[in-house]
Amino acid sequence: MTMPLLEVAAVRKAFGGLVAVDDLAFAVERGEILGLIGPNGSGKTTMLNLISGALRCDAGGIRFKGRPITALAPHRIARLGIGRTFQLVRVLNAMTCRENVIAGLAFRSALWGAPAEWRASALLAQVGLDGKAHLTAGELTYIDQKRLELARALALAPDLLLLDEWLAGLNPSELHAGIALVRALRKDGLTIIMVEHVMDAIRSLCDRCIVMNAGRKIADGAVATVLAEREVVHAYLGEADA
Amino acid sequence: MLEVSGLSVAYGKHAALSGVALRVGVEEIVAILGANGAGKTTLLKAIAGLVRPRSHTHAQVRLDGRDLLALEPFQIVEAGIALVPEGRGIFADLTVKENLALGAFARRARPHEENNLALVLELFPLLRERLAQLVSTMSGGERQMVAIGRALMSAPDILLLDEPSLGLAPRVCGELFRALPRIRAAGVGILLVEQNTKQSLNIADRGYLIETGRIVGEGTALALKTDPAVQRAYLGAAEVHVPFPPAGEGAGGEGAG
Numbered sequence A: 001m002t003m004p005l006l007e008v009a010a011v012r013k014a015f016g017g018l019v020a021v022d023d024l025a026f027a028v029e030r031g032e033i034l035g036l037i038g039p040n041g042s043g044k045t046t047m048l049n050l051i052s053g054a055l056r057c058d059a060g061g062i063r064f065k066g067r068p069i070t071a072l073a074p075h076r077i078a079r080l081g082i083g084r085t086f087q088l089v090r091v092l093n094a095m096t097c098r099e100n101v102i103a104g105l106a107f108r109s110a111l112w113g114a115p116a117e118w119r120a121s122a123l124l125a126q127v128g129l130d131g132k133a134h135l136t137a138g139e140l141t142y143i144d145q146k147r148l149e150l151a152r153a154l155a156l157a158p159d160l161l162l163l164d165e166w167l168a169g170l171n172p173s174e175l176h177a178g179i180a181l182v183r184a185l186r187k188d189g190l191t192i193i194m195v196e197h198v199m200d201a202i203r204s205l206c207d208r209c210i211v212m213n214a215g216r217k218i219a220d221g222a223v224a225t226v227l228a229e230r231e232v233v234h235a236y237l238g239e240a241d242a
Numbered sequence B: 001m002l003e004v005s006g007l008s009v010a011y012g013k014h015a016a017l018s019g020v021a022l023r024v025g026v027e028e029i030v031a032i033l034g035a036n037g038a039g040k041t042t043l044l045k046a047i048a049g050l051v052r053p054r055s056h057t058h059a060q061v062r063l064d065g066r067d068l069l070a071l072e073p074f075q076i077v078e079a080g081i082a083l084v085p086e087g088r089g090i091f092a093d094l095t096v097k098e099n100l101a102l103g104a105f106a107r108r109a110r111p112h113e114e115n116n117l118a119l120v121l122e123l124f125p126l127l128r129e130r131l132a133q134l135v136s137t138m139s140g141g142e143r144q145m146v147a148i149g150r151a152l153m154s155a156p157d158i159l160l161l162d163e164p165s166l167g168l169a170p171r172v173c174g175e176l177f178r179a180l181p182r183i184r185a186a187g188v189g190i191l192l193v194e195q196n197t198k199q200s201l202n203i204a205d206r207g208y209l210i211e212t213g214r215i216v217g218e219g220t221a222l223a224l225k226t227d228p229a230v231q232r233a234y235l236g237a238a239e240v241h242v243p244f245p246p247a248g249e250g251a252g253g254e255g256a257g
Helices: A044-052 A074-080 A097-108 A113-126 A142-155 A172-187 A199-205 A223-227 A230-237 B040-048 B073-079 B096-103 B110-123 B125-129 B140-152 B170-185 B197-203 B221-226 B228-234
Strands: A006-015 A018-028 A033-037 A059-064 A082-084 A160-164 A191-195 A208-213 A216-222 B002-011 B014-024 B029-033 B060-063 B081-084 B158-162 B189-193 B206-211 B214-220
Touching (some): A018 A044, A033 A199, A044 A082, A074 A082, A142 A160, A199 A223, A216 A230, A230 B170, B002 B040, B014 B040, B040 B073, B040 B158, B040 B189, B073 B081, B096 B140, B125 B140, B170 B189, B214 B221
Parallel strands (some): A033 A208
16 A cells, blocks of 8 residues: 555644634545635635644644654745645745746755756746746736746645645636646646635546535545535535535 | 726836726626736726826716716725725724724715614624624635625725635625625625626626726626627636636637627
8 A cells, every 4th residue: 555645644723712723634645636625714724834834733743755744844844845825925026936936946956047047937937927037026916926826836846736726816718727737737746735716626626625614624535526515515615506 | 877988007118908998887787807917906996096097198987977087095985986905905903893884984974884884784694793803813705795894884886896706615605796786786886806707797787808908898797698709718618728827818809799
């Protein structure tokens, strides 16, 4: 039996009296696209923050490639191969797009100079930002900043990519292109966990999804099966959109 | 009635809007459809007075005949326009009730504060239970309700909504789209910018298509919904190839008017 890429065991995280993640456990296999869905405020982003090390678990443990990462600092976890984007984008506003990506490259691959510039340009083209490499990140529209964050995350050459509502705010045509891009990333060998409210994206991309509600897992399985479950329809989808 | 004509806005050398014309009546929901970067947010900001049209142009923004371009943003709120910006822009460290009370700061709204609060709480009953709660502890969907509620507290004639459904769970999103026709029924005109084109056209009366800063089509919501070019470009009817940075070119939509 092969080892899962990521194992989350009995993880708990509370903010004061609010238990944001409550005894959550799941595993992610290599090459999988896992959807993490649930109502606003159900703990999805907190779970991503626990995996990436932005937050520390109160209890439980997380293993990546078999190695415990619960106690590691975020930059160590990034170097081990976990890249992420943020729901509220965090780009380096005063730096150009190319410099933003080079910052990511310097972090793991230690590419410098011309090879780094060349690689950064290729990554920007991959996410659809060719022609904007010279603009500062602060000049970009919100959607383009999200694309830039993805290029920066890819610069880490991660094995596991965490996407926090990366497809939100795209119109249907843009969504098709975004979905195709995520699919191509998986084909390149990435494993992906995506938090997303866009059900078309979840249905067309994910092999499996986990539904959270009030910090707990209420469903875990094949997408079509999970989205038909009564509790999921009631807590998350609503009757009209099911 | 809100009437816009000849509206052009530029950021430095980059033209964001070119000669935009549209109108929104009272008790009307008008949807603006377009790719990211097409100029939708700029349009709402220009109506609200947050960005200014190009000088030496013949731009007009009028509400019931009154020239809004001569006014400061706070005077535009007084005149009857309320913007719910993308990202909501509410005060996270204040309670729900305090946020709503600040919405009624406009002179036009003060005498009607109680009535407007009753309307907001009727539209979003969940807020009644949460009046004393700090906004920073609320979820995204709840915050969106506060943001729309705060805008309604200014007793607007026209409500401008910038992507209100962004990041909302499907169930909350459905509740939001059910609330908008009720706001219309209360006598408010709504100009709605949304990527959720299907749901927008389901509740809208009319819509405009915007591409690289220009209006390229308009029609009743029903006509737009059934137009094949609109379906292809905006409703995701087919797996069309669009360049990932949408920019507008090749996005179709011409001939959709």
